[in-house]
Amino acid sequence: MGRIQLKRVQKKFGDVEVIPPLDLEIEDGEFVVFVGPSGCGKSTLLRLIAGLEDTTSGTIEIDGSDATATPPAKRGLAMVFQSYALYPHMSVRRNIAFPMRMAKMSREEQDRRIEAAARSLNLTEYLDRRPGQLSGGQRQRVAIGRAIVREPAAFLFDEPLSNLDAALRVGMRMEISELHRKLDTTMIYVTHDQVEAMTMADKIVVLHAGVIEQVGSPLELYRHPRNLFVAGFIGSPKMNFIEGDEAAGHGAHAIGIRPEHVDVSTTEGPWRGTVGVAEHLGSDTFIHIHGIPGCDPFTVRAPGDVAVSHGDAVFLTPSAPHIHRFDAKGLRIA
Amino acid sequence: MSTKASRSAAKVMISPAVLLLLGWMLVPLCLTLYFSFLRYNLLQIGDTPFAGWENYYWFITDPSFKAAIKNTLVLVGGVLAITTVGGLFAAILLDRPMFGTGIIRIMVIAPFFVMPTVSALVWKNMFMNPVNGIFGRVATSLGFQPVDFFGQIPMASIIMIVSWTWLPFATLILLTALQSLDQEQLEAAEMDGAGWWNRFWFIMLPHLARAITVVILIQTIFLLSIFAEILVTTNGGPGTATTNLTYLIYVSSLLQFDVGMGSAGGVIAIILANIVAIFLMRMIGRNLDA
Amino acid sequence: MARAVSRRTRLTNTAVAGALGFLMFFPILWILVLAFKTEEDAIRAPLEVLFGSGWTMESFTTVQERSDYFKHFSNSVVISLGSTLLGLLVAVPAAWSMAFVPSKHTRNVLMWMLSTKMLPPVGVLVPIYLIFRDLDLLDSRFGLTVVLMLINLPIIIWMLYTYFREIPGEILEAARMDGATLREEILYVLTPMAIPGIASTVLLNIILAWNEAFWTINLTASNAAPLTQFITSYSSPEGLFYAKLSAASVMAIAPILIMGWFSQKQLVRGLTFGAVK
Numbered sequence: 001m002g003r004i005q006l007k008r009v010q011k012k013f014g015d016v017e018v019i020p021p022l023d024l025e026i027e028d029g030e031f032v033v034f035v036g037p038s039g040c041g042k043s044t045l046l047r048l049i050a051g052l053e054d055t056t057s058g059t060i061e062i063d064g065s066d067a068t069a070t071p072p073a074k075r076g077l078a079m080v081f082q083s084y085a086l087y088p089h090m091s092v093r094r095n096i097a098f099p100m101r102m103a104k105m106s107r108e109e110q111d112r113r114i115e116a117a118a119r120s121l122n123l124t125e126y127l128d129r130r131p132g133q134l135s136g137g138q139r140q141r142v143a144i145g146r147a148i149v150r151e152p153a154a155f156l157f158d159e160p161l162s163n164l165d166a167a168l169r170v171g172m173r174m175e176i177s178e179l180h181r182k183l184d185t186t187m188i189y190v191t192h193d194q195v196e197a198m199t200m201a202d203k204i205v206v207l208h209a210g211v212i213e214q215v216g217s218p219l220e221l222y223r224h225p226r227n228l229f230v231a232g233f234i235g236s237p238k239m240n241f242i243e244g245d246e247a248a249g250h251g252a253h254a255i256g257i258r259p260e261h262v263d264v265s266t267t268e269g270p271w272r273g274t275v276g277v278a279e280h281l282g283s284d285t286f287i288h289i290h291g292i293p294g295c296d297p298f299t300v301r302a303p304g305d306v307a308v309s310h311g312d313a314v315f316l317t318p319s320a321p322h323i324h325r326f327d328a329k330g331l332r333i334a
Numbered sequence: 335m336s337t338k339a340s341r342s343a344a345k346v347m348i349s350p351a352v353l354l355l356l357g358w359m360l361v362p363l364c365l366t367l368y369f370s371f372l373r374y375n376l377l378q379i380g381d382t383p384f385a386g387w388e389n390y391y392w393f394i395t396d397p398s399f400k401a402a403i404k405n406t407l408v409l410v411g412g413v414l415a416i417t418t419v420g421g422l423f424a425a426i427l428l429d430r431p432m433f434g435t436g437i438i439r440i441m442v443i444a445p446f447f448v449m450p451t452v453s454a455l456v457w458k459n460m461f462m463n464p465v466n467g468i469f470g471r472v473a474t475s476l477g478f479q480p481v482d483f484f485g486q487i488p489m490a491s492i493i494m495i496v497s498w499t500w501l502p503f504a505t506l507i508l509l510t511a512l513q514s515l516d517q518e519q520l521e522a523a524e525m526d527g528a529g530w531w532n533r534f535w536f537i538m539l540p541h542l543a544r545a546i547t548v549v550i551l552i553q554t555i556f557l558l559s560i561f562a563e564i565l566v567t568t569n570g571g572p573g574t575a576t577t578n579l580t581y582l583i584y585v586s587s588l589l590q591f592d593v594g595m596g597s598a599g600g601v602i603a604i605i606l607a608n609i610v611a612i613f614l615m616r617m618i619g620r621n622l623d624a
Numbered sequence: 625m626a627r628a629v630s631r632r633t634r635l636t637n638t639a640v641a642g643a644l645g646f647l648m649f650f651p652i653l654w655i656l657v658l659a660f661k662t663e664e665d666a667i668r669a670p671l672e673v674l675f676g677s678g679w680t681m682e683s684f685t686t687v688q689e690r691s692d693y694f695k696h697f698s699n700s701v702v703i704s705l706g707s708t709l710l711g712l713l714v715a716v717p718a719a720w721s722m723a724f725v726p727s728k729h730t731r732n733v734l735m736w737m738l739s740t741k742m743l744p745p746v747g748v749l750v751p752i753y754l755i756f757r758d759l760d761l762l763d764s765r766f767g768l769t770v771v772l773m774l775i776n777l778p779i780i781i782w783m784l785y786t787y788f789r790e791i792p793g794e795i796l797e798a799a800r801m802d803g804a805t806l807r808e809e810i811l812y813v814l815t816p817m818a819i820p821g822i823a824s825t826v827l828l829n830i831i832l833a834w835n836e837a838f839w840t841i842n843l844t845a846s847n848a849a850p851l852t853q854f855i856t857s858y859s860s861p862e863g864l865f866y867a868k869l870s871a872a873s874v875m876a877i878a879p880i881l882i883m884g885w886f887s888q889k890q891l892v893r894g895l896t897f898g899a900v901k
Contacts, residue, residue: 449880562837
């Protein structure tokens, strides 16, 4: 059980409104990702749900009952922090046991749950070590273990992978997704990394300056970004935006084309440009092209074996069905 | 991280400390201020009439007040000069690579842990005694007339004793500050062609500026209140040669039992200390933001 | 980083610094020597003292027999330990509040606490003396313990505050999420994590209280007199008995010297209120 509803939730620090009143519904069992650039209020929003901060106004309901004034410990939520926040003076076993100890759970039950969590997280042989003796990935798993044993109504993750190196991050991403499938518990996950958001979420909440820009499934956001911000934020490399005459020709203030929705040719096409930098990744080539009116450089995602080099003249053909149109306010024109 | 609950818990948790310190500061402070305007001597039984500025007047016009102010300044200034310059020298020395760093450092710092009464008595009797003291013996054996330290140069003697205690303090703090200096900065300067003196002057000294200021200010606070060293060596004498403000107030209040006069002196001492304190607090406050 | 230095430079540095160390340490060394001499030997010429006389423990026993040294020693222990522990009891919660639930007043409160430390003791000597007289606290260990606790409280709070600030708040939040009450959070999470900081705070405070020589001298006479006051009885003419003065001094400073050596680093933080680390 873990249905969370935010109703007109607002947060001010002093006179600064970090989060203007917003509404959000999170269904039971859903994997929701809050994503946005740093300082967009996503962590604050998570901490409001956790109860580590007070709402300035509005209500937070967990499973239908008002939890706005409930202290964090009583909300039945578990949190995995960015720094893992393990207790450095306790062994892994005692770290994982801590929430159960606080809940005065019986010793047998504690041991049973610790064993189960350790087994599923591959921590069995590390139970008697201190956090300081573990690698980053292992610490991360201990933090998750400590959250699992409480059998919470929902898990809150605050940028949990940002302290790991790139290779480990991919692995942990899968493990967390796996965990979600197995436990089927609500998870709210905060990140600034749109790749994490796209790969893990059932539902993405894009935040910008405390405001929810769009809520939807990863593909919805990719296919139908509601405004320029979401269009630019979701997808990598970033969408190309063209303003001016070309956009006006499409009846819009600005048009957006993703790098993967453009064909490159050395012979023909409506737009002509010169190759600047070509990044060869092996599987793909990202070509940065200069000289396209209204957008410089224009990025194109081409196949890995495309043979272009600096200074070559190229022609671009955008794929018409994939052109996104935006009005002067930056909103999508349907 | 704050919710209404944690904020109100924080208030409860901090209140004992605040109340205790508030009481400790306000009650005696108000009483001192109050007494300083009374004609109040513990030896005279009867009322303690209001005396206006009388106590202040007599305290300030007393020739020993002038002497005490001068002595206080000389004592504080002398010790500061010796300990700051000496401490800088010692810190730079101890920061260089050598054998047995730990032992040598401990030997230099040890005097700071010697209680003031012990250090004063040991110096007075075993070193500065003209007959049996080590200095006297060395002088005699070399054919010189031994110096009667507390008779001839009482203030210098006390400055020396106090400096012995505080030189380690200055050294320790400057050494700590020196060790936080980024070695790469020095190496970069060396690459840029700076010799030792230039590295000292343009890099080390500016880096230490803050620590030196802290040393000076904190020592000043403590040195203004030097008491035990004077009590066990000279009792403020000969005459008033080594009476500082603290000692003068002690004499008027606890030896002459003149509560009014002692309190007036106390108020003056508080004002003087506050002048230094304001500067010190600013320094520390700036650090708090960083 | 550290560069290789020639052996010769190293030796020169060692010689110069060693000379400085010896000069500074000599008075302490000297009382260490004289404490184990007879009175007659102690006033002989320095070289004769070192090489031409025997060693004895007699001064220590005389000091104890004549003036009940251990009474004063135990006063020092009770007063410095007592004031430190009392102070800790008040300071831990206060430092917790300021370090983990800072408000816009925190800075001012800290600075104000510090300012009480700047108050010259002589400025409040008279009223404190009179209050103690009226409450019958003069020459009592309890009274002195409380006074020393109060004068060192700002330092204890400051030191703990700077140590607590180094503990990431997320860990305490994690404890809170895990269902710990405030008491459990401080007892099971904060305190064990801050043990090194708390230990150095305790150490520094014991040193400061042990060596405090204004209030201990002015508020005690004989019963509650700690070692600072006891030593003043050697002021004159007993101070001329070098062996006994040395023995008494050695016993008075030994415990603190040892503690001091352990707390060099923390001392800097404590005495500069975190302005130099």
